[in-house]
Amino acid sequence: MTETSSKTKTGLISPTRRGALKTLAAGAGAAATMPLWARYSSAQSSAPIKIGFGKHATGIGAAYGRWYERTSVAALAKINAEGGINGRPVELVTEDDGTDPRRAAEVLEKFASQSECDVAFGTLFSHVVVGAAPRAAELKLPYFVVSEGHHVASGMLNRWTLQPGITDVKSQISAMAPFLTDVLGKKVTMIFPDYAFGYDHRDNLAPAIEAAGGEVVAKIAIPPTETSFTKYFPKIPRDTEVIYHVMIGPGVLTFVKEMGEFFGPSRPELFGFIDSLEATDLSSPGLEFLEGTYFWEGMPRYLQDDTPDYVKAYRDAVGLDANGASTADASDVSTSAHMFGCWETLHIIKAGMEASGYQSTADRQKLIEAVEAMTMFEAGPDHPQGTKMFNGKTHQVFGPQYISKVEGGKLSVVKTVPYEETLYDDEVDYTSMSF
Amino acid sequence: MTRKDLITHLGLIAVLFALHFLLPTYHHGIFARVMVLAVYAIGYNIAFGYTGLLSLGHAMFFGAGMYGMGLAAYHFAIPALPAWLIGVGCAALLSLVVGLLALRTQDVSFMIVTLMFAQAAYLIILYFSEFTRGDDGFVVPSDMRAIGPWDLSDESTRYIVALILFSGALMISLWLVRQPFGRVLVALRENEERARLLGYDTGRRKLASLVISGTISGAAGAAYAGLFGYVGASFAGVQYSIFALLWVLLGGAGTVLGPFIGTLFMFYLIDLATEVTEAYMLIAGVALVLLTLFAPQGIVGEIRRRLWKDLP
Amino acid sequence: MDFGPYLMLAMLEGAVLAAVLALMASGLSLVFGVMRVVNVAHGEFYMLGAVMAWVVTQFMAGLGGGAAVNFIAAAVLAPLIVGTIAAAADITILKRLDYDPERVIVATIGVLYIIQQASLMGYGPDAKPVIAPFNSRIALPWFEFGEEGFQIYFPWGLSTTSYKLFVIVAAVVLLFALRLFMTRSRAGLIMRATQLDGEMATAFGIPVERVYAIVFGAGAALAALAGVLIVPIQQAHYLMGGDALLLSFIVVIIGGLGSLAGTVVAAVIIGMSDGIISVFFTPTLAKIIATLAVALVLVFRPQGLFGVKSR
Structure with missing residues (x-):
């Protein structure tokens, strides 16, 4: 109905319809449609x-x-x-x-x-x-x-x-891979949700890790509706140096908690996408074991020491406190990274x-x-x-990507990867x- | 088929054709969608409304049509019309296989078996995500979405094609229930034992009913893929099986016009409800309970009971 | 991980699932056994139990209660509240339908959406945790016959938590109590009498309608109790009822519709195999196989694997 549409192919009975509409719109018969039309054209x-x-x-x-x-x-x-x-x-x-x-x-x-x-x-x-x-x-x-x-x-x-x-995920991963292999370890096991979002990670991580001189030793897919996770963890190879985890959905807190219970005191290095814990308080019970692990963040959740003024202005405008939760309700944690x-x-x-x-x-x-x-x-x-x-x-x-470490129950940025290092063909x- | 029947149903088709010229854009789009989904409900009604087969798995037939059409267009660049036929064929085949197995059970078991088969079908779509693109789904290539010179993504073409499909399904449904075959189905619904004693091969007729039902549902799914350009696993989920049941119950199970009325009514009810609350599926729940309690015949069924005794 | 400890871990996880499933499915089985109706909203009563557990513990924490006290309060109150809601639904809806099996299915689909969407409105769309009354990691030993003979060691990752063990024990105790109640108590006798022949029971002066309301409420309370037990392990979420419903359908079918003992055995099989199958297959494939297998059981052996042919 709007004249913006410049159709290339023919529409079946299309001209008639338009013609009829105009004729009717002029007549009393289409009085009901008039206000709508009027708003459109004026x-x-x-x-x-x-x-x-x-x-x-x-x-x-x-x-x-x-x-x-x-x-x-x-x-x-x-x-x-x-x-x-x-x-x-x-x-x-x-x-x-x-x-x-x-x-x-x-x-x-x-x-x-x-x-x-x-x-x-x-x-x-x-x-x-x-x-x-x-x-x-x-x-x-x-x-x-x-x-x-x-x-x-x-x-x-x-x-x-x-x-x-x-x-997008592809550039995020290519920005993270060098950090994983250089700082955390060469042998990576990835745990990801068994659907499209996870596949972006699955398909892009291995080449990026290999390009950075490491190796993905296992890929563990978990269905997004899964509610208990312990039975998947034994599939993690014993020689794994880094676990790369990215989960999403209502089960994520259980996922992290059960991973902690599985490994107990002797865990490999952990690197996660914060998607696993967006909108989740890092001080929730069961998450203590994440202390000392690393996360990708699209944008830092916690106020950093060197946060520029324009970021502070943004956070104030959205209503974020220093912990990245709502200023109105400290238990309402934001999805800062997105x-x-x-x-x-x-x-x-x-x-x-x-x-x-x-x-x-x-x-x-x-x-x-x-x-x-x-x-x-x-x-x-x-x-x-x-x-x-x-x-x-x-x-x-x-854009830039942030790598943060959990220290004292908060995420502190340890590395910022500039956009130049995230490009692909x-x-x-x-x-x-x-x- | 009496003349009065014909006039009523052709009348609805004529009104829908007239609405093509009258409806404002947004409602024009909704009606196109409702007509396609109503075809799905018409298919469901043949099994549930006329034959008394309470299936909770019809989404797998809708999905079979949708994926049959969509995958043919997406992977093998088959144009809309032949791809649609492939989709319809997939649904027919699936409903035959499911029918042969599930119809060995009755009542509650039948409901659970169809639910299980549909769940398995849904999981199979997710499992072969390399081919089906999992729950992300995929976009049907736009060059495949044309019949001859007519572009299916054009609003007017879409409406007319949906109307043609809907008219076809409506007339088939009307014709069917006025045939001796249709009357036997109703007899089956009312008292299967008696129908069997009268010498009817009830098993074969139930199978035929389910295959027709599944095929029409699949035709709707395949048309949905072609007309709206998206194929996704959520259409094969259990919610869509329940939607079909809801639409048919609301409009009137075992009435020819009921599925369309129910689909249209529920569509607008939910569309309006989204403006009031986020929990708009609450409306669906309340409607189901109220319908079973107070109007098990549905809208058209109540009209038939009170006003118009021989409405099909 | 070595195969032995891996299998052991999978079985432990399977046992937790089996425990929760057994409780939940025996509620569904009880309702079907006595009333001959399928309650499609059963999964939502499970969800509601978990949500109520969160509500009660939040409220109690506001009063300054400790984790254990809060949890006990939740375990008592949540099933009571949910059972009352279910009994009310029975009186206002199911009774008016004369317990017609198909209309009850449709009506309980409606109840499913009402409960689920009301929870969305009242509780919100997020998953929220309930703190376990106690929860410590227990590393488990494994043995092997190596070069130095028999030795016991603690393999990497082989562990469970005290709370998970508690869930298994609690479910066993509750199921025994249920069995005793059904076989030894007068109320259980009345229920079984109603199950066998509703009309005859009426003739003997049993208030069948009241029995039905109580049974429906009790079935829902069992599901709610399962929800309360699971919520410290998982979180309460308004969509958690769907998968649970499908699983309990599977259990009740395999066990034979209406057979309580069969239900428990089936829950153990399904729960354990869910853990063990995941050792060998990818999870989605395992679910496909399990779902199809159950459908085929129902097609070719409608009385279930353990049921006897009904009258």
Whole structure:
């Protein structure tokens, strides 16, 4: 119905439908549809820009959804306080996607055609992104995901889907591998969830470790619905020097606890992705044994001694205390290592809209092109996680990665890997695809 | 098939065709989706509503159609129409195998056996993730999503194709229940023992009913993959088996129009509920309990009971 | 890890699962045995037990109770609360359906969603831990006949916790108590009489409806108790009922629908094999094989592996 759609293939009975709509809209018969039409055509330039946010409010991604929303609300408050986008206020339209691909696709439809959003963003879980992305392309709705999956850069999605605010698993792993082999040990056993997110780790870790001079001695896949883990640990080879673990879902606390009970006092070195313990208090009972182990963090959860002022401003805006928990409730721990992506993505949407002179939904294509033309995001209030490089061809951003050690029940950053050391060869060129 | 039946059902199809020109974009999209899912419910209704086979595993037939179509398009670049037929064939085959085994049981055991088979099918999708892409699912390649010159991702085409599919399933369902075969199915539901004593081969008829039911469900799954472009394991999960039951019960089990009415009603109910609460599946739970308690006939069933005695 | 200690560890883990499953499935079996209905919401009563355990321990911790006291309070209160909710559901819903098997299945699917979604609203979507009353790591010895003859040593990783052992013991005690109750007490006699012939029981003046409500409540309370026992090992999460339900279905079918003794034996087999199968197969493949096997048992031996053919 919007005239933005420039279809290449023929639509069955399409012209008739449009014709009929216009005729009817003029007539009294379509009085019921009038207000909707009227709103469409007379979008005022002072009307707020609407950003549809697909939230994991229920399902296994709920903790992420909660913090993604808080971060997004805080980011928009900042953007609005600074004058909005192109002089217009910005508004967040939140819909629960239930961490479910079908619902996520419907939510995009709702954004595009009912709540009249300018762009859509959000969503962490990769099956939700993969399920929703084709709808975004059909609706010609720019879809900014904050997922850290490799699906965007691998080329399986489309021109309308971008990931400019968070790095992907492949680059995270290539940044971690040298640290693992140089500092912790050469023989690595990996434990990962037996589904797509885990496969990104499985497929990328071994080559990265081998390139760094180490060896993956065992790969242990655990189904995401598993609730007891002890029976998997005997599969860890005795000569393992480092355990690389990444789990996700409601069972993660049990996982870490049982790993502690399994090894007792004599454990190998442990390196984990903080995804295992996002939104989980490190002082929870059973987690004491993580003391002295290492974690990848997308962005430090705990306030560090050398935290720059712009990061402090970001943390204050989102409402984080020094432990990375909510200032309102110390037991409500954030998903720090991921949610910064929402903040940065919203600032990139703003920058893209300003660069393209975005006025209405008719300019959506120009917005995509403007974002694709971006190359560097300097660390600062808009990009608190650090300086990043955006690859317009693969729609994927590359940024710094943090390695932290658990000391006194807190995570202290021991190494920061700059974005330059996280790059890999392009696997797709989205800019060569049609809109 | 009486003339009155025909007018009613063709009337619904005509109304849906008219709505194609009238509905605002968002609702236009919802109706396309509901029509495809209603085909799934129509399939379920043949087994559950007319034959009395309470299956909790129909998602595996929906999934067989969806994956049959999707994998053919994704791995072997087979275009939409032949791929759809492959999907339908997969569902037919699966329902035959499941029927041969599961129909050896009855009542509660049948329900649990179908549930178990569906769970195994769901896990098989996850297990062969190299091929099926596991629970991430995959996007059906857009060049495969066309029938001749018509692009299935176009909103209008999608609606019309969904309407054609829905009309087909509706008319098949109407035709079937007005056939002697359909009447025997109802007799089976009401009293299997008596039907057997009357000389009907009840086993074969139940198998035929389940295969038709599974095949129509699979046709819906395959069409869903082609029209909406995404294939994922969540569609084969137990929740989708329960959805089919819910839609049919709400609309009216053993009525031809019920599955569509139930699907449409529940879709909007949940869509509205998401604006009020995160726990929107609560609506589904409450609806199931209230329906079994107060309106076991469903919406159309109640209409038939009170107003229109010979509605099919 | 060597094969011997590995198997030992897998069996220990399997025993914990078997203990919890036996409790939960005997609740399902009791309800089916007496009332001849399948309660699809059974998994949610298990979840509700775990969630209630969290609620009670939080409340008690607020009063300043120690971990052990809090846990005992949870073990008493959570099954009572859940049992009451279930009995109320029986009176308001199941009774009105005349315990028609198929309509009960549909209605309990509805109850499943109501409980699950109400928990989501009240308790939230996160997994939350309950502190075990005691929990120390116990390293277990292993033996081998080496060059120096028989020797005992402590292999790497072979260990359990005191709480896990407690769960196994508690389940055994509870199941014995249940058996004694069913065979020796007057209430148990009434239940068995109702099971054999509801109409005849009514004729003898047994208040069948009240018996049904109590049985349904007791079945749910058993599931809740299983939930309370497991929650210090796992966490309470509003979606934890689904897998538990499937597993207890499997157990009840293998054991023969309605047979309490068969249920316990089947729980041990399923629980142990879950641990041991994972030694040999990948977990997803193991689940596929187990699920299909159960379906085929039901197809070809509907009375279960241990059941006798019903009347």
